Amino acid sequence: QVQLLQSGAELKKPGASVKISCKASGYTSTNFPIHWVRQAPGQRLEWMGWINVGNGNTRSSQKFQGRVTITRDRSATTAYIDVSSLTSEDTAVYYCAKYEGEPEAFDVWGQGTMVTVSS
Amino acid sequence: DIVMTQSPLSLPVTPGEPASISCRSSQSLLHSNGYKYLSWYLQKPGQSPHLLIYLGANRASGVPDRFSGSGSGTDFTLKISRVEAEDVGVYFCMQSLQNPFTFGGGTKVEIK
Numbered sequence: 349q350v351q352l353l354q355s356g357a358e359l360k361k362p363g364a365s366v367k368i369s370c371k372a373s374g375y376t377s378t379n380f381p382i383h384w385v386r387q388a389p390g391q392r393l394e395w396m397g398w399i400n401v402g403n404g405n406t407r408s409s410q411k412f413q414g415r416v417t418i419t420r421d422r423s424a425t426t427a428y429i430d431v432s433s434l435t436s437e438d439t440a441v442y443y444c445a446k447y448e449g450e451p452e453a454f455d456v457w458g459q460g461t462m463v464t465v466s467s
Numbered sequence: 468d469i470v471m472t473q474s475p476l477s478l479p480v481t482p483g484e485p486a487s488i489s490c491r492s493s494q495s496l497l498h499s500n501g502y503k504y505l506s507w508y509l510q511k512p513g514q515s516p517h518l519l520i521y522l523g524a525n526r527a528s529g530v531p532d533r534f535s536g537s538g539s540g541t542d543f544t545l546k547i548s549r550v551e552a553e554d555v556g557v558y559f560c561m562q563s564l565q566n567p568f569t570f571g572g573g574t575k576v577e578i579k
Contacts, residue, residue, distance in 0.1 A: 383568075393516070393559060395568040409567040443515060451521035452563055453506035460515050 350374040352382070352444050352458035359464050365432040368461045370444030372425045378402045382427040383447050383454065384418065388440040398447070399427050434465045469494050469562050473571035479579045480554075486547040488574045490560035495540035496523075504564035507536055507545045510573075511556040519558075520545060552578055 355369040370382055379402030387393050397408035399418045406418045417430040431438060442461045445454035470493040480486045496503045503523035508516040518527040520536035523543060533548040547554055555578055560571040 385568075392572045393561070393570040395566075395570070407566065411567070447563070451506075451518075451525065451527065452502065452504055453518050453521035453527075453561070454508070454516070455518050455521075455527060457515040457517065 350446055350456045352456055354444060354458040354461045357462040360434050361467055362435055362465055364434050365430060366434060366463050367428055367430045368442050370427045370458050381447055383445050384429045385445055386440040386442045401425060401427055436465050439465045468567055469565060469569050471560055471562055471569050471571040473560060473574050475574060478574055478576045480550045480576060481579050482552055483549050486550050488545045488558050490543045490571050492541045492562055496562050496564045497540040498564060504562055505543050506561050508559045509556050516559060
């Protein structure tokens with residue numbers, strides 16, 4: 349059974365960067381996509397991008413291009429999201445999630461990582 | 468981007484009674500393969516979202532059969548035939564037909 353384990357909560361100052369990890373276990377394949385979604389207080393869920401942990405193919409939402417970098421460590425079956433130039437509007441819970449062609453939906457989610465941006 | 472609009476925002480329900488949530492997309496979610504790329508999730512208080520319905524009408528593994536999904540290319544409905552106390556939380560719809568994936572604003576279901 350696939351599980352996604354994320355790194356712990358972060359407190360950052362405006363202008364700083366944050367890097368969150370998402371370790372996958374239970375995959376039978378080495379090629380699998382991990383997506384990143386965030387949920388700011390009182391806001392709807394927002395898709396940020398994805399990466400194939402096997403081959404490194406990645407794509408980010410245009411909204412975050414230039415400020416978000418999604419990477420992976422294939423041997424560690426871990427995906428990362430790096431968000432730079434943080435502002436208070438980046439305060440949110442960040443989730444990683446598994447999405448595959450069957451069932452064309454996020455069927456496994458990480459537990460979430462709270463990122464607070466405050467001076 | 469495809470805009471997803473959910474209603475109602477809040478839904479007080481009586482245990483044992485049915486409930487219905489609507490989700491409308493700004494573009495058709497019908498893929499050329501004949502499937503509708505619309506999924507439903509429930510986020511219980513303090514938890515991550517979890518999948519209820521995929522491709523518009525298919526229940527995910529382990530989801531009780533009181534949950535059902537239906538819809539056309541742009542109008543979708545999640546129904547709970549008989550609400551139970553454990554069904555409280557926020558329900559979201561999501562389209563995955565095109566990038567960026569987009570979500571509805573959520574419907575908070577609470578017990579009266």
